[in-house]
Amino acid sequence: MNDKETIIVIDDELAPRESIRMVLKDHYTVNTASGAHEGMSMLERDPVDLVVMDIKMPKMDGITALQEIKKNHPDTEVVLLTAYASLETARDAIRFGAFDYLIKPFDKDDVLAVVKKGLEKRRTKKGLKLERDILLDRASYLEDQVEAARSKILSCYEGTVSALILTIDAKDHYTYNHSNRVAKISCAVAESMGVPDKLIKEIDRAASIHDIGKIGIEENILRKNGMLSADEYIEIQKHPEIGVRIVKSIPFLEDAIPVIRHHHERHDGRGYPEGIAGEQIPVSARIVAVADAVDAMMSDRPYRAALSKEKVFDELRDNAGTQFDPEIVNLLLSGKVSME
Numbered sequence: 001m002n003d004k005e006t007i008i009v010i011d012d013e014l015a016p017r018e019s020i021r022m023v024l025k026d027h028y029t030v031n032t033a034s035g036a037h038e039g040m041s042m043l044e045r046d047p048v049d050l051v052v053m054d055i056k057m058p059k060m061d062g063i064t065a066l067q068e069i070k071k072n073h074p075d076t077e078v079v080l081l082t083a084y085a086s087l088e089t090a091r092d093a094i095r096f097g098a099f100d101y102l103i104k105p106f107d108k109d110d111v112l113a114v115v116k117k118g119l120e121k122r123r124t125k126k127g128l129k130l131e132r133d134i135l136l137d138r139a140s141y142l143e144d145q146v147e148a149a150r151s152k153i154l155s156c157y158e159g160t161v162s163a164l165i166l167t168i169d170a171k172d173h174y175t176y177n178h179s180n181r182v183a184k185i186s187c188a189v190a191e192s193m194g195v196p197d198k199l200i201k202e203i204d205r206a207a208s209i210h211d212i213g214k215i216g217i218e219e220n221i222l223r224k225n226g227m228l229s230a231d232e233y234i235e236i237q238k239h240p241e242i243g244v245r246i247v248k249s250i251p252f253l254e255d256a257i258p259v260i261r262h263h264h265e266r267h268d269g270r271g272y273p274e275g276i277a278g279e280q281i282p283v284s285a286r287i288v289a290v291a292d293a294v295d296a297m298m299s300d301r302p303y304r305a306a307l308s309k310e311k312v313f314d315e316l317r318d319n320a321g322t323q324f325d326p327e328i329v330n331l332l333l334s335g336k337v338s339m340e
């Protein structure tokens with residue numbers, strides 16, 4: 001296998017072209033070309049490590065060819081040959097990416113020294129490129145690892161939410177079905193309000209477990225068919241705070257806390273647990289509060305039959321601005337939001 005470094009010598013004059021080839025041929029694989037076009041076609045076919053090229057050539061001069069080579073083969077080093085030892089020519093050559101230049105007539109040792117240095121630079125660049133590729137590979141591997149960990153955490157999150165939802169189901173089947181429907185209506189409202197996707201997902205999860213605190217309420221109160229006594233009503237009003245205590249210990253459920261805590265607040269401030277009003281109530285909780293009431297009204301309960309859609313609309317209209325956020329009520333009344 002030939003692992004010698006490769007060089008093309010481009011010069012329209014035979015004598016310097018051949019003499020450079022003779023100087024270099026024992027150390028490197030050297031090919032020659034009698035013009036810039038020919039040299040560049042050779043480069044296209046088979047890229048090389050270094051080009052030695054005359055500046056003054058017919059058809060295409062060395063400075064133009066240098067720029068072309070640097071554009072298409074940025075890693076190939078170029079050494080220019082010049083019979084016009086002017087500082088300006090050298091400066092142009094370096095500015096356009098030449099590694100160095102040799103002045104004609106050149107000395108054999110100078111040629112070897114400049115080419116050697118040019119190839120060293122090329123090797124260093126290759127090494128750096130390799131290191132960069134290794135680092136990029138490593139970065140992409142780490143990104144994959146982070147993504148895998150993220151989906152593991154997410155599935156753990158979903159598992160926890162499902163477990164909580166099933167706990168509600170075991171305690172009170174009505175609340176379980178009701179929570180799922182509230183989540184659906186809440187998401188439809190949020191979408192029509194133009195709420196960002198991330199918040200819609202949060203609202204979906206939060207609405208599914210908004211009544212999780214009912215786990216802590218006695219079943220005889222929870223399942224009571226008749227009117228609640230004053231004491232029982234006080235008891236049931238504790239479920240938002242109990243819910244907050246349950247999810248507080250689960251860090252990734254903290255987004256659900258505003259909904260769990262505030263879904264029984266009223267627009268006029270006469271709700272519970274904190275009695276906050278209007279825009280003080282987080283928008284997610286305002287949405288879930290309306291969806292909660294809508295689904296409760298549209299459901300058959302042991303103490304009354306489900307209300308018709310018209311009756312539900314009447315209730316929403318009558319209580320907009322007092323119990324409910326009027327903007328959310330208007331959205332539902334407009335018929336743009338599915339209530340099923």
Ligand SMILES: [Fe+2]
Nearest residue numbers: 210211263264
């Ligand atoms: Fe509730």
